[in-house]
Amino acid sequence: xxxDNDTYSALGEVGDFQQKRTRWARIRLDLAKSPxxxxxxxxxxxxxxxxALFAPFIAPYGEAEVFPIPYAPxxxxxxxxxxxxxxxxxxxxxxxxxxxxxxxxxxxxxxxxIGGILGLAAAIARGWLDQLLSRTVDVLxxxxxxxxxxxxxxxxxxTVTNLIIIIAVLDSTRVFRLTRAVSINVVVMDYVEAAxxxxxxxxxxxxxxxxxxxxxxxxxxxGLRFCFVFLTIAALSFLGVGIQPxxxxxxxxxxxxxxxxxxxxxxxxxxxxxxxxASAIALLTVAVNFVVDWFLHKTSGIRDEQ
Amino acid sequence: xxxxxxxxxxxxxxxxxxIQGFSDEKWHDIVNGVDISLRRGEVMGLIGESGAxxxxxxxxxxxxxxxxxxITDGEINFDGVDLxxxxxxxxxxxWGNRMTYVAQSAAASFNPAHRLIKxxxxxxxxxxxxxxNEAYKDAKDLYRTLNLPDPNNIGDxxxxxxxxxxxxxxxxxxAMSPRPDLIIFDEPTTALDVTTQVEVLSSMRAIVEEFNxxxxxxxxxxxxxAQMADFIKVLRYGDEVEEAPTKEMLKNPKESYTKSLWSVRxxxxxxxxxxxxxLEIKDLDAxxxxxxxxxxxxxxxxxxxxxxxxxxxxxxxxxxxxVITGLLPQISGKVVFEDADLxxxxxxxxxxxxxxxxxxxxxxxxxxxxRQTVREIIGRPLEFYLGMAGSQKDSRVLELLQxxxxxxxxxxxxxxxxxxxxxxxxxxxxxxAAEPDFxxxxxxxxxxxxxxxxxxxxxxxxxxxxxxxTYLFITHDISTVRAISDQVVVMNLGEVVEQGAKVExxxxxxxxxxxxxxxSVPEMDPDWLTNLNSERA
Numbered sequence: 001x002x003x004d005n006d007t008y009s010a011l012g013e014v015g016d017f018q019q020k021r022t023r024w025a026r027i028r029l030d031l032a033k034s035p036x037x038x039x040x041x042x043x044x045x046x047x048x049x050x051x052a053l054f055a056p057f058i059a060p061y062g063e064a065e066v067f068p069i070p071y072a073p074x075x076x077x078x079x080x081x082x083x084x085x086x087x088x089x090x091x092x093x094x095x096x097x098x099x100x101x102x103x104x105x106x107x108x109x110x111x112x113x114i115g116g117i118l119g120l121a122a123a124i125a126r127g128w129l130d131q132l133l134s135r136t137v138d139v140l141x142x143x144x145x146x147x148x149x150x151x152x153x154x155x156x157x158x159t160v161t162n163l164i165i166i167i168a169v170l171d172s173t174r175v176f177r178l179t180r181a182v183s184i185n186v187v188v189m190d191y192v193e194a195a196x197x198x199x200x201x202x203x204x205x206x207x208x209x210x211x212x213x214x215x216x217x218x219x220x221x222x223g224l225r226f227c228f229v230f231l232t233i234a235a236l237s238f239l240g241v242g243i244q245p246x247x248x249x250x251x252x253x254x255x256x257x258x259x260x261x262x263x264x265x266x267x268x269x270x271x272x273x274x275x276x277x278a279s280a281i282a283l284l285t286v287a288v289n290f291v292v293d294w295f296l297h298k299t300s301g302i303r304d305e306q
Numbered sequence: 307x308x309x310x311x312x313x314x315x316x317x318x319x320x321x322x323x324x325i326q327g328f329s330d331e332k333w334h335d336i337v338n339g340v341d342i343s344l345r346r347g348e349v350m351g352l353i354g355e356s357g358a359x360x361x362x363x364x365x366x367x368x369x370x371x372x373x374x375x376x377i378t379d380g381e382i383n384f385d386g387v388d389l390x391x392x393x394x395x396x397x398x399x400x401w402g403n404r405m406t407y408v409a410q411s412a413a414a415s416f417n418p419a420h421r422l423i424k425x426x427x428x429x430x431x432x433x434x435x436x437x438x439n440e441a442y443k444d445a446k447d448l449y450r451t452l453n454l455p456d457p458n459n460i461g462d463x464x465x466x467x468x469x470x471x472x473x474x475x476x477x478x479x480x481a482m483s484p485r486p487d488l489i490i491f492d493e494p495t496t497a498l499d500v501t502t503q504v505e506v507l508s509s510m511r512a513i514v515e516e517f518n519x520x521x522x523x524x525x526x527x528x529x530x531x532a533q534m535a536d537f538i539k540v541l542r543y544g545d546e547v548e549e550a551p552t553k554e555m556l557k558n559p560k561e562s563y564t565k566s567l568w569s570v571r572x573x574x575x576x577x578x579x580x581x582x583x584x585l586e587i588k589d590l591d592a593x594x595x596x597x598x599x600x601x602x603x604x605x606x607x608x609x610x611x612x613x614x615x616x617x618x619x620x621x622x623x624x625x626x627x628x629v630i631t632g633l634l635p636q637i638s639g640k641v642v643f644e645d646a647d648l649x650x651x652x653x654x655x656x657x658x659x660x661x662x663x664x665x666x667x668x669x670x671x672x673x674x675x676x677r678q679t680v681r682e683i684i685g686r687p688l689e690f691y692l693g694m695a696g697s698q699k700d701s702r703v704l705e706l707l708q709x710x711x712x713x714x715x716x717x718x719x720x721x722x723x724x725x726x727x728x729x730x731x732x733x734x735x736x737x738x739a740a741e742p743d744f745x746x747x748x749x750x751x752x753x754x755x756x757x758x759x760x761x762x763x764x765x766x767x768x769x770x771x772x773x774x775x776t777y778l779f780i781t782h783d784i785s786t787v788r789a790i791s792d793q794v795v796v797m798n799l800g801e802v803v804e805q806g807a808k809v810e811x812x813x814x815x816x817x818x819x820x821x822x823x824x825x826s827v828p829e830m831d832p833d834w835l836t837n838l839n840s841e842r843a
Contacts, residue, residue: 190673194736196652197631198690199660212677 034294041290048284052097059091064246071260074269081273083257092248093276099243100250101284103164104230110168111229112222115175120206122176123183134180137173145170146235153241163242167232171225178221182214216299223292227285234281250277317487317520318344318367323380323390325362325371325544336362336375337544346487347518351535351552353525353567355755356726359544364490364524368405369397385487402429406481410493412473416465423461426480435484448479451516452509471502478510482517489514489521495530499618499782500826507533507828508839526755528567529828532556533835540564552832567756575612575767575790580807584609584776585630585744590639592622592629599625600800602639607744607793612770612777614791614808616784616823622800623780627746630778631665643744661691664737668749670729674721680707680732681717687739706735710765727758734765738773747779751786763790784827788812796820 031039051058060079061067065087072082079090122130140148149166156162186192187210195209236242237251245252257274264271320342326333337359344350352360362375369382369389382389384405389397406429409415416425426448427441436444442461449457452475465473474494481489491510495503511534514521523534531538531552538555540547540563548561559565585607592600600622607613615623628634630641632652641648643663649655667673674683684703688694694702704714710731721729730750737745747766751759767790769775781787787794787808794811796804798819804811816824825841828834 190667190669191675193633194665194667194673197633197660197665198687198740199652199655199657200690208678209675213675 030298037290038294041287041294044283044287045291048097048101048287051094052101055094055098059088059094061088061091063092063095063248065091071270073267080276081270083253087246087248089253089257089273089276092253093250093280095248096250096253096277096280099247100230100233100237100281103160103243104226104233107164107168107171107229107233108222108226110164111171111175111225112218114168115172115177116179116218117206118172119176119179120183120210121202123180123187124202124205124210130180133176137176140170140173146232149232149236150239150241153236158241158244160243160247163233163236167229171229171232175221175225178217179214182217183210186210186213216295220292220296220299223288223295227288230281230285250281253277314345314347316343317346317385318342319381319383320367321381321383323363323366323382324378325359325366325375326378327362327375333376335544337366339380340541340544340546342367342522342539344488344520344522346520348537349514349521349523349535351523351525351531351538352541353528353531353538354541354547355526355757357543358541360524360541361492363541364492364522365407367488367490367522368401368407370401403433403435403484404486405488405490406484406486408474408477408481408489408491408494410496412477412494413465413470415477416473418465421462421464422468422476426461426476427483429480430484433484441483445479445483448482448513449476451513452476452479453505454479469502471498471506474498474506475509478506478513482513482519485517485519487520489519491521491523491525491534493525496525496527500784500828501618501822503530503828504826504835504838507835510534511835527828528756529830529834532830532832533828540567556830556832575792578611578792580792581609581611583607584644585778586642587626587630588640588642590626590629590641591637592625592634593637594625594634598637598800600629600636603797603800603802605795605802605805607776607778609743609776610770610774611792612767612779612790613793613795614779614781614787615795615797616781616787617797618782618823620799621797623797624748625800626797627665627748627778627780630746631663632660657691661687661740662743663746664740664742664744665746665748666730666733666737666750669753670726670733671721673733674729674736676721679718679720680724683721683732684735684739687736691740702739706739709738709769710735711761725758726754727761730754730758730762731765734762734769738769742775744776744778747777747781749781750779752781752783759786766790784824796823 034042067078067082067086067088069082070084070086072078072086074081078088080093081089083089083092118133122133149170152166153162156166192205192209195205200209233242233249234251234254237249238255240252240255242251243249254274254277257277260270260273261275262271320340322339322341323337324335324339325337327336328334340359340363342350342363352364354360362372365372366377366382369384369392371377377390380390384400389400416422423442423445426445427436427438430436430441430444431438435441445461446457449460454460454472454475460468460472460476468476478494494510495506498506507530513519521534523531525531535552537549537551539549540555540561542563547563548555548559550560555564559567583606587603587605590600590603591598603622603626605613605615605626615626617623625634629636629650630648632648632650632655635650641650643659648659652660681700681703684706685694685699688699688702703717707713707716712728712731712735716724716728716732721732724732733750750766751762754762763786766777770777779787779791791808793806794804794808795802796811796817796819803819804817811820812824814821825838
């Protein structure tokens with residue numbers, strides 16, 4: 001913006017050529033510029049969400065509905081055949097989206113609530129609270145998490161609630177570290193000092209002054225953390241201590257049908273069956289990573305050279 | 307490296323240069339057709355407010371544009387070659403060898419993992435002008451010429467082991483090491499204290515003269531450019547306003563815009579009769595950990611007046627402010643506010659005490675939450691201290707905006723959508739929203755251009771009159787002190803050196819430190835630095 005008179009006025013100062021846009025307009029603009037990979041990732045995630053939400057309407061059969069023919073081949077009746085006790089694999093794949101993804105989302109969210117709040121508190125308070133929390137986290141992180149989770153699950157029993165709590169607590173250590181690290185950079189800002197001088201309480205400073213400014217890395221971490229949680233749950237289910245039958249879940253589906261892979265030489269379709277839940281896991285992980293990559297690049301402020 | 311060619315030959319010839327920058331999905335003009343003609347051994351001063359395009363132009367003189375910028379038209383003839391047409395790979399042969407660059411923030415420009423001498427000589431050795439030993443020896447000579455302490459060994463240190471002023475000189479040595487034909491200085495002394503600035507300026511000028519190097523000196527400080535440049539070009543909004551030899555330009559600037567740049571330093575304040583103190587600091591000691599930074603200081607601030615606290619960085623002036631606000635509880639001594647002792651700790655102070663003392667920060671950028679709108683930033687103190695809400699709050703926010711000469715259009719802007727001066731005004735409004743009696747201004751204008759500074763200072767003075775505010779004005783800029791203060795406190799190394807009414811402090815005789823500080827302030831006289839150096843020698 002130019003102003004051509006020579007007297008100074010605060011109103012006419014340069015610097016206001018940034019256009020004001022609504023949030024929605026900004027999102028549309030970002031999407032229009034997004035790379036193909038990010039769009040693909042978003043599409044996949046949306047499809048998964050849709051399938052998870054409307055599973056009972058999409059699936060031809062019930063989640064635990066048993067038919068008389070175990071290991072039925074692929075057919076028009078059972079799209080991907082049936083499993084070892086005669087449950088429709090296609091239906092279980094669809095319900096699996098709901099269970100596996102749902103539990104992973106809940107776990108990740110819980111991990112973020114625990115790790116985020118403690119991380120923020122440690123960054124603001126510093127001193128002994130920070131020391132106590134950080135060293136506890138160090139100890140927890142020193143133990144390999146999959147083994148630790150196995151131990152805890154066998155102590156407390158493999159219920160869905162226990163599964164969510166245990167993985168959330170173990171993963172919250174990573175969230176704690178990230179939140180603490182990014183918050184420390186924000187805590188030293190003058191506006192946080194200004195809020196303190198005003199006499200604002202801890203909750204206000206956390207929620208209104210710091211949290212909005214550390215959202216981008218946290219959102220990206222949420223995506224990545226979700227992938228790890230998702231894989232951990234699948235791994236635990238594969239090992240038999242995760243989500244318990246008859247709940248349909250991709251990890252246990254891989255395990256239950258794993259032996260079918262030997263029959264690939266006779267019937268390629270039968271051999272593919274255990275790979276279907278495995279690829280459902282893989283596809284979602286890749287899709288989430290694509291989106292997170294794009295988001296990180298966008299918020300890192302790196303300008304593409306032309 | 308450059309063969310000895312006689313002085314006076316045209317080295318850099320820029321014709322009709324146009325540069326655009328990309329932002330907000332559009333290309334905007336940054337530089338619109340500027341001509342520069344620079345001869346060997348000449349120093350050109352490039353001045354203008356921020357956004358004038360001076361840094362962009364400085365970089366473009368090397369054929370470089372920042373990401374998001376492009377050269378759309380014009381020629382950059384450097385020693386007969388048009389850099390605007392060269393490919394990046396070919397331009398790279400010039401960069402760091404025949405043309406070098408000294409950036410504003412030396413601290414951010416050095417690699418913290420390498421020793422200084424290695425960084426000083428890197429490009430010289432890489433391009434094969436000199437062998438390592440020879441280059442190191444030369445670097446030590448350069449350090450000596452630049453008056454660095456212990457020139458033989460300082461190169462073995464890492465960037466964090468030397469001071470800001472020293473680092474800025476090492477960077478000049480780095481730029482000088484390949485004996486370039488052209489150096490671009492981009493605000494090299496803006497971040498330094500006045501006493502350091504004088505030393506850096508002297509050594510830069512000496513070295514440019516010694517090697518007959520052409521230079522472009524970019525700054526917004528007129529008095530500084532007057533010491534350095536042979537001729538000055540004034541830029542505004544990417545257009546050339548005028549160009550003239552330094553002495554002529556200082557004596558009679560032609561354009562009214564240039565004149566307005568000159569007039570900034572002539573603010574005056576009417577003297578008000580002294581009143582009873584609103585705040586007194588008595589025998590105050592303060593420390594960070596075990597390092598004591600304030601030693602028994604006494605400061606008295608009369609109601610309705612402006613007390614300026616001056617000193618270099620490390621003098622303890624900001625620490626004093628932190629003690630007053632309660633962020634750093636003192637070890638001993640006390641702060642008396644309105645005839646009552648202020649509790650040392652912030653938590654022990656009442657909401658009312660917190661409300662009555664407000665603070666305005668140096669960097670308006672970091673003093674406002676980038677995710678809050680102007681409405682939220684100014685509205686929060688109203689809500690917090692005065693319990694306002696809804697339309698009452700909104701109309702008060704609007705009133706405050708008008709008080710700082712802005713209007714309702716700014717309500718929903720984020721800090722990133724404001725200019726530097728506007729940001730500082732919003733910070734002032736936020737402080738005023740609490741209806742304080744006592745405002746601490748911590749270097750509030752030092753990050754701003756001259757013209758914007760004047761606007762802010764005028765605003766502060768008007769507000770003081772209207773609202774009977776008391777200011778504690780912390781600054782290292784003596785010309786600001788002259789303009790707005792009633793009383794002056796000079797601090798050095800955590801002690802108060804001198805204290806009194808402005809007239810007393812500014813008129814001799816001075817204690818030695820005040821003398822040094824006052825004499826280091828650049829004056830609008832091109833011979834000032836030369837005279838000062840011969841006086842001090």
